Structures are given as structure tokens and as C-alpha cells.
Amino acid sequence: MSTYDVIVIGAGPVGENVADRVVQGGLTAAIVERELVGGECSYWACMPTKALLRSGAALRAARQVPGAREAVTGELDVAAVLGRRDDFASHWNDEGQVSWLDSAGIALHRGHGRITGDRVVEVTAADGTTTTVTARHAVVVATGSGALVPDIEGLRDAKPWTSRETVAAKEVPARLAVIGGGVVASEMATAFSQLGSSVTMLARDGVLHMQEPFVGEQVAASLQDKGVSVRVGAEAGSVKRNEDGTVSITLTDGEQIEADELLVAIGRTPNTQDLGLENIGLTPGSWLTVDDTMRVNDWLYAAGDVNRRVLLTHQGKYQARAVGDVIVARAKGEPVDDAPWGRHAATADERAVPQVVFTDPEVASVGLTAAKAEAAGLNFRVVDYDLAATAGSAVHAEGYRGHARMVVDEDRKVIVGFTLVGPDVAEMIHAATIAITGEVPIDRLWHAVPAFPTVSEVWLRLLEAYGR
Numbered sequence: 003m004s005t006y007d008v009i010v011i012g013a014g015p016v017g018e019n020v021a022d023r024v025v026q027g028g029l030t031a032a033i034v035e036r037e038l039v040g041g042e043c044s045y046w047a048c049m050p051t052k053a054l055l056r057s058g059a060a061l062r063a064a065r066q067v068p069g070a071r072e073a074v075t076g077e078l079d080v081a082a083v084l085g086r087r088d089d090f091a092s093h094w095n096d097e098g099q100v101s102w103l104d105s106a107g108i109a110l111h112r113g114h115g116r117i118t119g120d121r122v123v124e125v126t127a128a129d130g131t132t133t134t135v136t137a138r139h140a141v142v143v144a145t146g147s148g149a150l151v152p153d154i155e156g157l158r159d160a161k162p163w164t165s166r167e168t169v170a171a172k173e174v175p176a177r178l179a180v181i182g183g184g185v186v187a188s189e190m191a192t193a194f195s196q197l198g199s200s201v202t203m204l205a206r207d208g209v210l211h212m213q214e215p216f217v218g219e220q221v222a223a224s225l226q227d228k229g230v231s232v233r234v235g236a237e238a239g240s241v242k243r244n245e246d247g248t249v250s251i252t253l254t255d256g257e258q259i260e261a262d263e264l265l266v267a268i269g270r271t272p273n274t275q276d277l278g279l280e281n282i283g284l285t286p287g288s289w290l291t292v293d294d295t296m297r298v299n300d301w302l303y304a305a306g307d308v309n310r311r312v313l314l315t316h317q318g319k320y321q322a323r324a325v326g327d328v329i330v331a332r333a334k335g336e337p338v339d340d341a342p343w344g345r346h347a348a349t350a351d352e353r354a355v356p357q358v359v360f361t362d363p364e365v366a367s368v369g370l371t372a373a374k375a376e377a378a379g380l381n382f383r384v385v386d387y388d389l390a391a392t393a394g395s396a397v398h399a400e401g402y403r404g405h406a407r408m409v410v411d412e413d414r415k416v417i418v419g420f421t422l423v424g425p426d427v428a429e430m431i432h433a434a435t436i437a438i439t440g441e442v443p444i445d446r447l448w449h450a451v452p453a454f455p456t457v458s459e460v461w462l463r464l465l466e467a468y469g470r
């Protein structure tokens with residue numbers, strides 16, 4: 003069969019969810035994938051990175067509780083951690099996800115997809131053979147993103163690691179240098195220092211600087227405690243891979259840093275370079291601009307990383323649910339609900355994006371930072387509280403250190419931003435996501451009583467500090 007109702011290019015988490023939603027809505031769908039079904043997230047990003055980080059976090063947690071601490075007598079078993087990572091990456095084999103596609107009734111075309119005309123996609127398989135597939139209703143681009151490598155002298159020739167090589171590393175380098183201070187840089191500096199690397203982080207613009215300022219301060223301090231050299235403001239001027247395999251990085255101020263491997267983690271570039279965008283009047287290599295239903299034009303949609311709205315799996319999958327449903331509605335001539343917070347609009351992309359950074363301490367945030375509330379021109383108030391002052395934190399871990407901030411829209415009396423930094427705060431953020439998405443009035447939140455003694459008691463303390 004070469005004609006389907008919907009063709010999805012890219013079988014990452016987003017593409018898979020679009021196709022599933024479309025089929026559940028009664029249409030036929032094919033997915034085109036050039037590498038592994040499951041995409042970046044399954045094999046080189048979310049899952050394996052969290053597996054690399056979790057063992058160190060569990061060890062830290064045990065060491066912070068007297069009684070458990072005494073039971074921990076050794077160090078991390080590096081081989082076991084890497085083995086667990088391999089399991090989480092399904093040993094880079096996509097059989098499991100392919101059988102899921104099968105069971106969901108989604109056709110798979112393996113190969114590189116290129117758009118050659120309206121609703122037409124040409125698929126080039128690994129052996130060079132081509133197939134043409136046509137969509138009756140829509141083509142959805144869900145091709146994701148790749149690592150951005152900047153034009154630093156000698157960098158490309160030095161064959162740096164991107165997130166892919168780092169996440170899939172078979173051995174732990176003795177010395178790892180990292181260019182970047184964002185999410186990948188911070189998580190991988192945490193993971194590799196736990197695994198025994200001596201890590202130098204060249205954080206030109208600061209550590210996690212897009213978050214509230216106290217986040218970067220606490221994460222950088224903790225990385226330094228682990229022996230990571232955090233060099234805020236340092237910029238690589240040139241890079242050279244030496245004959246003995248080591249890497250020399252010369253900073254713009256002339257200082258030289260030596261390492262065994264170099265990770266470049268300075269952001270992403272869209273996978274649209276060879277997608278045939280020129281055949282439909284769009285620019286190859288550009289991010290795809292979409293409306294709130296992920297529509298590019300009357301038959302083309304783009305969801306996930308490739309539209310640059312939010313580069314996170316859960317938010318891309320949320321977009322996938324909206325776009326899958328809206329394609330079905332439009333195909334069947336049913337009403338489209340694309341008003342803010344409507345079923346077919348990805349409104350939360352702008353108002354309530356949760357993110358967890360799995361550093362030690364963890365960072366969990368949703369909605370606006372104070373800086374973003376200021377930039378949006380809101381009349382807002384910031385309320386801060388020390389997480390270590392909750393009874394739950396003292397029980398949770400000795401020497402618990404953490405912080406919470408709530409940003410309140412004073413005109414509407416609702417929370418518009420919430421940030422936590424502290425050990426194991428990841429699971430606490432969904433309460434804030436619900437408060438922001440539900441626009442729960444502060445007066446009503448007063449009646450949401452946190453259980454004692456949990457770290458969530460910070461909600462009560464923040465509301466008291468706010469003036470309830």
C-alpha cells in the first residue's frame with residue numbers, strides 16, 4: 003500500500019504518538035524512519051541519560067540518611083551503571099518499538115523521507131531503493147533535532163562528542179571537558195563526575211542560566227563539591243585532537259585545557275536539512291513554524307523538537323495528541339476546537355511547560371521565571387522559601403539543601419511560575435503544573451493541604467509567606 007490518510011516522517015516519541023492518535027481516530031497512517039523507531043529520546047537522550055544518573059542519585063540519597071549510610075560501603079559499580087544504561091537504550095535495537103507499531107496498526111517505511119510535492123513523500127531505503135508514499139489528508143514532520151556544533155577553530159576535525167557519543171559511551175574518560183552550561187552539559191557533568199571522570203565545564207553563559215538564578219547557583223556549587231571545575235564565562239577559542247588521542251582546548255583568554263574527550267552541548271539544530279522543504283517553498287535547515295494546532299499549511303504539520311516550541315519529549319507528545327486529533331477532525335469534517343485550552347490547541351506550550359533537570363540537586367520548574375514574567379509585562383509578585391525549613395526535608399535527608407520560588411500574577415491572583423531545586427524534587431512539580439494549568443485561585447489553593455511531614459509542605463509555607 004502506498005497511499006495512507008496520514009504520513010508521519012520521523013518515528014521518535016512524537017511521530018509515534020501522532021500516528022497512534024490518527025489510527026485511534028479511524029484513519030490509516032504510515033511512519034517513515036531512517037534510524038531507530040523510538041527516536042533520540044529512547045536511545046540517546048531521555049531514557050539512557052536518566053539511567054546513567056539514577057544510580058549516583060540513589061547512592062547520594064542513601065549516604066544522606068544515617069543508618070542507611072552505614073550500609074553503603076563501596077563506590078558506584080561503573081560497569082553495572084553502563085549495563086543498566088544499555089538495557090534502558092534497549093541495546094540500540096528497536097524490535098520492541100517496531101512490534102508496538104505493528105500492534106497499533108501503523109505501517110512502517112524504513113528509510114530517509116523527503117517531501118517531493120504536495121502530500122507526497124519519497125522514502126530512500128538503506129540499499130538506495132526508493133518508494134513513493136502519498137497522503138490523502140496530511141503529512142506530519144516529526145524529524146526532531148540534532149546536536150549543534152559551533153564554528154570553533156579545529157572543533158569539527160577534533161571529532162568532539164555530542165550528546166549521542168556521550169550518552170552511549172562504552173568507557174568513562176579520565177578527563178571530560180564540556181562546552182556548554184545548559185541542560186545536557188549539567189546532566190552529563192553530573193553523570194560523568196559520579197562515574198569517576200574529572201570534568202571541566204566551560205559554561206560561557208553560566209550554569210542553567212535560563213532558570214531562576216538560585217538554580218544555577220545551587221547546581222554549580224554542588225558540581226564543584228563533586229570535583230567538577232565549573233568555569234563560568236570561559237569560552238573555547240580553538241580545539242585540537244592530539245596524536246595521542248587527547249584533546250587540547252585553548253580558551254579565548256589563552257589558557258589551555260587538556261582532556262581525553264570533549265562534549266559539545268550548546269543546543270540543537272532542526273533535522274530539516276534534507277527533507278525536500280525546497281520543493282514546497284520552505285527553507286531547508288529551518289525550524290518549522292506552526293500555529294497552535296501544529297499546522298504549517300493546509301496539509302503539512304510539524305510537531306516535537308522540529309517546530310522549536312518546546313524541546314522536551316512530554317511536551318512534544320502533548321503536541322502529538324493535539325495534532326493527531328485535529329487531523330482526524332478536519333478529515334471527518336468535525337468541529338475543530340483550537341481556542342486557547344481547546345482540545346486541538348497546544349496552549350500549555352506557552353503557559354505551563356514543566357521540566358525536570360536530573361542534576362544533583364534536581365531542578366523542577368513550570369511556567370514563568372520572574373525574569374520572564376517581567377519580560378511579559380505582568381504585574382507579579384515573587385515568593386521564596388527555603389526547602390530545608392520544611393519538616394519533611396529534615397526526615398528525607400540529612401543536610402538537605404533546596405529552594406522554592408512561586409511567581410504570582412497579582413492581577414489574576416493565580417500562580418504563573420514555580421521552581422524547585424533540591425534533592426528528589428522531580429516528583430513534586432506536577433502539583434504546580436496543575437495549579438498553573440487549572441488557574442487555581444490562590445484563595446482556593448489555601449485549602450489544598452499538604453500532608454505532614456512531606457517536602458510538599460512548602461506549598462503551605464509559600465502561601466503563608468504570600469500573606470494568607
Ligand SMILES: Cc1cc2nc3c(=O)[nH]c(=O)nc-3n(C[C@H](O)[C@H](O)[C@H](O)COP(=O)(O)OP(=O)(O)OC[C@H]3O[C@@H](n4cnc5c(N)ncnc54)[C@H](O)[C@@H]3O)c2cc1C
Pocket residue numbers: 011012013014015016017034035036037038039040041042043044046047048049051052113114115116144145146147165169186273276277305306307308312313314315316317318
Ligand atoms: C541528552 C539529551 C537528554 C534529554 N533528556 C530529556 C528528558 O529527560 N526529558 C525530556 O522531556 N526531554 C529530554 N530531551 C529532549 C528529547 O530527547 C526531545 O525533545 C525528543 O526526543 C523530541 O522528540 P521528537 O520525536 O520530536 O524527535 P526525535 O526523538 O529526535 O525523533 C526524530 C526521529 O526522526 C527521524 N528522522 C529525522 N529525519 C528523518 C527523515 N528525513 N526521514 C526519516 N526519519 C527521519 C530520526 O531518525 C528520529 O528517529 C533530551 C535531549 C537530549 C539531547
Ligand SMILES: NC(=O)c1ccc[n+]([C@@H]2O[C@H](COP(=O)([O-])OP(=O)(O)OC[C@H]3O[C@@H](n4cnc5c(N)ncnc54)[C@H](O)[C@@H]3O)[C@@H](O)[C@H]2O)c1
Pocket residue numbers: 152181182183184185186187189204205206207208210211267268269270313314357358359360
Ligand atoms: N532533563 C531534560 O528535560 C533534558 C535533558 C537534556 C536535554 N534536554 C533538552 O535538550 C535540549 C538541548 O540541550 P542543550 O543543553 O544542548 O541546550 P540548552 O539550550 O539547554 O543549553 C545550551 C547552553 O549552551 C550555551 N551556549 C550556546 N552557544 C554557545 C557557544 N557557542 N559556546 C558556549 N556555550 C554556548 C547556552 O548559553 C546554553 O547555556 C534542551 O532544549 C533541553 O530542553 C532536556
